[in-house]
Amino acid sequence: MIDTQVANAKPELTLGGVVPGAKVAVINSHDNPNKLASDFAELKPEVLVLDTSLAVLASLITKLLSLTGNTESRMVIGAPTVDDITKIKASHHGFFDVVKLSDPVNMLAARLQQIRRGESSLDTDGLWKRIPRPPSINDISKVAKDDTDVSILELVCVGLRDQDIAEVLGYSVQAIKNRVSLMLARAGSPNRTQMASQFTNQLLTSRMVDEMAARRANPNIH
Numbered sequence: 001m002i003d004t005q006v007a008n009a010k011p012e013l014t015l016g017g018v019v020p021g022a023k024v025a026v027i028n029s030h031d032n033p034n035k036l037a038s039d040f041a042e043l044k045p046e047v048l049v050l051d052t053s054l055a056v057l058a059s060l061i062t063k064l065l066s067l068t069g070n071t072e073s074r075m076v077i078g079a080p081t082v083d084d085i086t087k088i089k090a091s092h093h094g095f096f097d098v099v100k101l102s103d104p105v106n107m108l109a110a111r112l113q114q115i116r117r118g119e120s121s122l123d124t125d126g127l128w129k130r131i132p133r134p135p136s137i138n139d140i141s142k143v144a145k146d147d148t149d150v151s152i153l154e155l156v157c158v159g160l161r162d163q164d165i166a167e168v169l170g171y172s173v174q175a176i177k178n179r180v181s182l183m184l185a186r187a188g189s190p191n192r193t194q195m196a197s198q199f200t201n202q203l204l205t206s207r208m209v210d211e212m213a214a215r216r217a218n219p220n221i222h
Contacts, residue, residue, distance in 0.1 A: 001043055003029040005051035006078040012105040019109045022046075022116070029054050033064060041068040047116050049099065052079040052086060058093040059202050074115055087127050092134045092188075097121050135188030143187045143199070152179055157196040 007014055007026045014024055027039050029050060048061070055077060065073045074096040079086050082100045090098045097115050099108060114120040127133075144150045148169065155165045162180065166173045180192060189195035 001025045001027060001039075001045035001047065002049040002078070003027055003051055003054065005029070005053070006049050006101065009051070009078070009080065009101045010105065010108065013108065018105055019112055022113070029057065029061075033060065036061070037064045037068050040065055040070050040073075044070055045073050047074050047076055047112055049076045049078045049112070052077050052089075055089055055093045055095070056201075058095065062094065074118075076112075076115060084127055084131075087122060087125060088131075088134055091122050092136060094136045095122065143183045143195070149179060149183060152176060153183065153196070153199050156180070156192050157200055 002010075002013060002024060004026060012018060014026060018024070025039075025043050025045070027036065027043075029036070031039075045065075048065070050057070050061070058075065061075065065071065065075075075094070077086065077090040077095050077098045078101050079098060080100070080102050082098050086098055097120055099111050099115070101108065103111070111120060144153055148171075151169060152165055155168060160168070162173050162176045165171075166176045169176070184190075184192065184195055187195045187198060189198060
């Protein structure tokens, strides 16, 4: 399965028989989550290739795949050129691999087949011999260990400093700093700004997916 931006960049991929033994379907990644979930449920993608600009949707798409029973689907970034930055970003967002869309279609098809069989992945990329592999963005639900952590995250999201958070919650500044440091480590975020963005995005995604799951379980819910 490929998204429309990948299809536009490499239209030959959509021709029958280009990827032997596989049907290539095109989806619009900008569709609403319900439409994407329906497509995933119907098409059951083994490999899902998304344009590099859509890496930020990794959390939502992962949850939609899981919701529709596609837990083994391999998400791949398709980019015009693949450099170290592309690999680092893809790894950080939890993608399985990256492919270069400027490659001849026969080479690209062969690479996708390797990914499909698990013979190619970012896990074995030689880049990590030169630099440390970045941590993947984690499920934010694992970051906050109690209600106090949740409150701290919410206050970080609105831009409060540690001193302000300590004043609001009645903790020492050092206690707040310690909790924030631990949450940063669990989140795999380099700084509190990214953690706050991650928290907000994943919280909205989780709520959206929970609502979709509830509607699927009970179609009478509006």
